[in-house]
Amino acid sequence: MTRIKNICCIGAGYVGGPTMAVIAQKCPEINVTVVDINEQRIAAWNDENVENIPIYEPGLSEVVKEARDRNLFFSTDVDSAIDKADMIFISVNTPTKTYGIGKGMAADLKYIELCARQIARVSKTDKIVVEKSTLPVRTAEALKNILDNTGNGVNYQILSNPEFLAEGTAVDDLMVPDRVLIGGDLDTKEGKEAVNALVDIYAHWIPRERLLTTNVWSSELSKLTANAFLAQRVSSINAMSELCEKTGADVNEVSKAVGMDSRIGPKFLKSSVGFGGSCFQKDILNLVYISKSFGLNEVADYWEQVILMNDHQKRRFAAKIVQTLFNTVSGKKIALLGWAFKKDTNDTRESAAIYVADYLLNEQAEIVIYDPKVKTEQIYADLDYLNSRSSEENRSRVKVVNTPYEATKDSHAVAVLTEWDEFKDLDWQKIYDEMLKPAFLFDGRRLLERETKEAIGFEFYAIGS
Secondary structure, eight states: OOOOOEEEEEOOSTTHHHHHHHHHHHOTTSEEEEEOSOHHHHHHHTOSSGGGSSOOOTTHHHHHHHHBTTTEEEESOHHHHHHHOSEEEEOOOOOBOOSSTTTTTSBOOHHHHHHHHHHHHHOOSOEEEEEOSOOOTTHHHHHHHHHHTSSSOOOEEEEEOOOOOOTTSHHHHHHSOSOEEEEOOTTSHHHHHHHHHHHHHHTTTSOGGGEEEEOHHHHHHHHHHHHHHHHHHHHHHHHHHHHHHHHTOOHHHHHHHHHTSTTTOSTTOOOOSOOOSSSHHHHHHHHHHHHHHTTOHHHHHHHHHHHHHHHHHHHHHHHHHHHHTTTOOTTOEEEEEOOSSSTTOOOOTTOHHHHHHHHHHHTTOEEEEEOSSSOHHHHHHHHHHTTSSOHHHHHHHEEEOSSHHHHHTTOSEEEEOSOOGGGGGSOHHHHHHHSOSSOEEEETTOOSOHHHHHHTTOEEEOTTO
């Protein structure tokens, strides 16, 4: 039986940091070291004030506080951590390629390859290497080819252990997961031992019946499939929201009726500005690329439509703002409440708010933004990344403020783009009184009861209203 005493995780981001923190908390006999070449990020994880860790997730700071410097460590010394580790998690970014073959669709695996080569260079003892990043199917084969052809006599077992974390509930998802998926070589003694070693770690707090073992390829593909199915539901209800607007149906009522069918269920059936985050779009584009590479063009076209519908929904919401404000927003102040792609996270990757703001800025609007967890520099960085305007223009026409009331004061319209709970409790009468008249509220995430806004005089517009 393989006993794990030291774990190294390469990558201190949204997956690696929380996952390793929970493993360290639940397995005090195992030393867990999270490494990253980003010195600023590691410094933030080691900040004396645990509230300053770089990732906001409810409950995460408490977990880190308990385990840090006991058996949870954050370091930039990657080689040392690899050398000591019995098990190495690879949890680095796998963005969509922006160059070459597969540009705009395929996953860029350069960071995965760099990790593999570093592990091969440093390792002197046998290792279990765990894919934690979301990867294309058959990536484990490439990893094994790199690791096994170094000529240093080290033996490696490659496991796939995809994450199924929802940002905003990541700690709960780690503590009480629907399932933990572990893929490995179940046809060999060494492969089974490696799988069981990881099973034993999770079994410290997760019932064995929720620990699902498969072959590596099934595990890799299951992650992409799960995200594709979830995103498909979002695009499906958003497509119906447009039809509801044309026919007079209420998408909320349709959603409720459909969701009460036990075969379908209610989750991911709320109309919105569209899905965001680091996973859904990237994983579906990856799925599209893989399908095309095998000549499965109809399969690729089917999944690509999920992305096309999501892009359409974001444009449609922004266009509705312009249309409602008498077909021009030039020089008008538009308040955006929320910038993160969903509540209870400071992650902004692919947030719908970025694209709504970009559309309105191209229409010469003046934008004021409030988000309770996203930092000002991140908002500007998101807009600069689009390359639609110069950094100077973004900073001259976009203002980030510290309260929602500062954002909405003297505005022509308010758009709610992240479903933060605090927005439900705002004094909407105060907001209405301090807005320019007529006042328009665009509720992309359907946070409030429509009657509330109508009672105080808002002209209310929402996707799916």
